[in-house]
Amino acid sequence: MNKPALSLVLLAGAIGCGQDQPYYYGGPDITAYAVSTDAVSPEGIRVDSSGNAIDLGRLDELTREFDACAGVTVDRGGVVVKIAPDWYVSPCSGGQGFPCALSDRYKRQLEEQTGKKETTECPWNCAGAVQSPNVVVLAPALAAYKHELIHLVMGIDDHQDQLYGKCE
Secondary structure, three states, rough: OEEEHHHHHHHHHHOOOOOOOOOOOOOOOOOOOOOOOEEEEEOOOOOOOOOOOOOOOOOOOOOOHHHHHHHOOOOHOEEEEEEOOOOEEEOOOOOOOEEOOOHHHHHHHHHHHHHOOOOOOOOOEEEEEOOOOOOOEEEEOOOOOHHHHHHHOOOOOOOHHHHHHHHH
């Protein structure tokens, strides 16, 4: 893509930010990142990479997989992906995560499910989160993307719902 065409794509993505969005997450915001899109996937998903290299084709592939599994068609223009600027590799799990404000209730659930306790050395972190109104916050590996689409697109917050085991 030549530079003028790329500029038009980025401008179109920026203009679309003020329009009504087809998705609105009504759950608690556990992140509060500023979002400024700097890329658009080939299928139209706006991305704020926070300066990280992101595989935009992989993002589209994961979205198509989610569509097929959940029996929906995600409105690509209705989703924004934000890569957390403060992501890190957890020394405890080896996975990518970022700080987030998990509720004490949710932390207790995690402890019950995993049998592990949060410590100073191994704090609970997020691999993904939905930030209102329509932003999926992730680490660069995109590991939690489909999980967060279940929250945003399907409106499901109950992690016991069968869709999580089936589609994430």
